[in-house]
Amino acid sequence: MRKVILTILTVIIAIVACFTALAGTWKSDSNGWWYDEGNGSYPKNTWSWIDGNDDGVSECYYFNENGYCLINTITPDNYYVNPSGAWVENGIVQTKDTGVSAGTEALDSVDVVSGSNKTSSKSDNSNSNKKNMLESDPEISYQFFDNSEYITLSGDNWKGGAYFYTSDWYPESYAEFYLGKKYKKLTIKATPFTKNYRYSMGVKTELIVSNAETEEVLFTKEITETTKKFTIEADVTDVDYIRFDYRMTYRGESVVPAGSLLIKDAILTM
Structure with a gap:
């Protein structure tokens, strides 16, 4: 019996040693x-x-x-x-x-399962006069991410919102959402993402909101790291798809420049 136990212990030690090595x-x-x-x-x-x-x-x-x-x-x-x-x-x-x-x-x-708590914007059957656009997934997007971090900027907590990310390697980002010509007004809170090295000094970026089908510009703003919290306001009457283009227009002097924009409370009103 001792020999059996000793053998088992020897095997275990060998396995552990192998893992360590x-x-x-x-x-x-x-x-x-x-x-x-x-x-x-x-x-x-x-x-x-x-x-x-x-x-x-x-x-x-x-x-x-x-x-x-x-x-x-x-x-x-x-x-x-x-x-x-x-x-x-x-x-x-x-x-x-x-x-x-x-x-x-x-x-x-391995099997990796990850899901989203969002819904397709096309399948939304809500009868409410207001809707948070960010509760729906964009139809298409690039360098546009949900924000689950507890981030306080400009006196607001931005957890639950989203952000556009740009850098020297990826100077452009975008997202398109389906509105279905159901709404008249869109308002969104926005601020440059100046924490965690997400917005470098000297970087300039530009946000353009447009009708994705007609390319009519609905809102535009130039942004730097000193830009205060602002509100995006757009008349979205008869807009089927709305597009957000966010791009770096000047990289500044940073070795690895970045310029991200946080958004939240994207309220659509009928």
Whole structure:
């Protein structure tokens, strides 16, 4: 019996030692961050679940063809990764309980389920005279994200809103929403996203709101990091689809410039 127990313990120790030996390490050079798996290999052209701080919870990262982690951008398969490189859906970092940290695991080897609490704007049958446009998903969008962070700016909490993101690499963002010619007025609260390095000093951006079908401009404003909270107001009478174009017009002197715009309370009135 002792021999059996000793054998089992020996196997367990060997397994643990193996995990320890293969545990990876984040490393960086002048080109960016990559993940050394501890066995002479590193992920590239793939998603990988990594428990970088050994807390039993892994985040998911995308590595390019050279093995560098993409950060604060859209991956080739159209998912958003935050400034830390972690995969984010609906403003929430996606995680996976791993129990034991042992290098990386490919994304396609697990089932990942993520959903949205929003509805299609075309399926909205509400009879209310008012509606928050942000409660519906955009028909199309690029670099436009939900905001689930508790952020206080200009005396307001912007959690539950959304934001347009631009940078040196991605100078344009946009979103289109379906209104169905049911509303007359749209008002939205907006402010430059000056926290968490989301808006760099010297950067200039421009917001244009238009009728997506006729291209008639309904609202336009130039924005800098000193711009105060403002209200977007637009006459949306007979507008079927409304489009928001947000772009960086001047990059300033920052090494990696960014210029994001927070919005919330997008109230449509009949």
